[in-house]
Amino acid sequence: MTSNTPGALLTEAPEGAITVRNERGAWEIQLPGQEQPVTYETLDDARRAAYLYAARRRPCTLIARDAYQRVVSCEYIPSHAEVTSRNSWFG
Secondary structure, eight states: OOOOSTTBOOSSOOTTOEEEEEETTEEEEEOTTOSSOEEESSHHHHHHHHHHHHHHSOSEEEEEEOTTOOEEEEEEEOOHHHHHHHHHTTO
16 A cells, blocks of 8 residues: 655555665665665655656656655656546547
8 A cells, every 4th residue: 555645654565666765875766676776876866767767667656765764755657558548538
């Protein structure tokens, strides 16, 4: 179950989630199916990279955690088909 409430504890990440977290003074992106995280110096760099990874893995959930593992943000990135069908309702 995910939460959109900042500071909430997310006990289980959804399957296929991409997690950005602050570890040992650096920002890490944990990708599904990879043991080692990808490390970035700044949150902005990690955020940009996470969105690029998410764009290739749609649909997915993007979760950002602080150093205490609290959820700072949780965002669902829809598949291209979901976006297209949503836009066709208003077209």
